[in-house]
Amino acid sequence: EDQVTQSPEALRLQEGESSSLNCSYTVSGLRGLFWYRQDPGKGPEFLFTLYSAGEEKEKERLKATLTKKESFLHITAPKPEDSATYLCAVQAVNTGNQFYFGTGTSLTVIP
Amino acid sequence: NAGVMQNPRHLVRRRGQEARLRCSPMKGHSHVYWYRQLPEEGLKFMVYLQKENIIDESGMPKERFSAEFPKEGPSILRIQQVVRGDSAAYFCASSPSGRETQYFGPGTRLLVL
Numbered sequence: 001e002d003q004v005t006q007s008p009e010a011l012r013l014q015e016g017e018s019s020s021l022n023c024s025y026t027v028s029g030l031r032g033l034f035w036y037r038q039d040p041g042k043g044p045e046f047l048f049t050l051y052s053a054g055e056e057k058e059k060e061r062l063k064a065t066l067t068k069k070e071s072f073l074h075i076t077a078p079k080p081e082d083s084a085t086y087l088c089a090v091q092a093v094n095t096g097n098q099f100y101f102g103t104g105t106s107l108t109v110i111p
Numbered sequence: 112n113a114g115v116m117q118n119p120r121h122l123v124r125r126r127g128q129e130a131r132l133r134c135s136p137m138k139g140h141s142h143v144y145w146y147r148q149l150p151e152e153g154l155k156f157m158v159y160l161q162k163e164n165i166i167d168e169s170g171m172p173k174e175r176f177s178a179e180f181p182k183e184g185p186s187i188l189r190i191q192q193v194v195r196g197d198s199a200a201y202f203c204a205s206s207p208s209g210r211e212t213q214y215f216g217p218g219t220r221l222l223v224l
Contacts (some may be wrong), residue, residue, distance in 0.1 A: 010187070
């Protein structure tokens with residue numbers, strides 16, 4: 001069965017302390033990998049889509065990268081407002097259009 | 112451009128009642144997906160619909176659950192004879208085609224007493 005694993009489950013950072021979140025996947029034929037941010041009580045908010053190994057996307061303090069086995073979400077000099085749960089999802093070629101989600105990384109940025 | 116809309120945002124039902132969750136996709140989007148999120152678990156796919164068609168319902172329980180996306184109006188996820196285990200957040204997502212980014216609504220939080 002296709003699997004998406006995110007690590008760490010939880011991460012606490014001091015404001016300004018850069019770090020990376022990991023999303024590893026095992027799907028036979030990646031169609032796309034998607035990063036979302038979810039705040040408590042809200043729906044996932046789209047951040048990035050990556051389609052092929054070597055691709056990178058950047059937005060403000062966030063940068064997403066993709067290899068053949070995993071994706072990283074790099075957070076540079078985070079601020080308290082970056083605190084949220086970050087979700088990774090993959091869409092595979094041979095399993096229709098559904099997304100497979102990881103369980104997320106809960107990020108807390110301390111002032 | 113309004114995003115994906117879901118209502119109600121919160122729904123309380125007693126065991127045995129019916130729950131109806133509604134989802135209006137983003138303007139121009141004709142593909143709708145329903146996901147369920149339990150505490151401490153990831154989002155789980157339930158069903159994928161296009162207008163008047165169910166494309167993939169492989170993630171939806173065979174009994175008590177049904178979904179539709181009529182020609183006019185919102186998509187509906189219906190849960191009959193709810194049980195406490197149905198308590199969860201239900202999210203709807205939409206996309207312009209089946210192979211593009213899915214945009215999520217704010218969710219409906221169902222509580223079964």
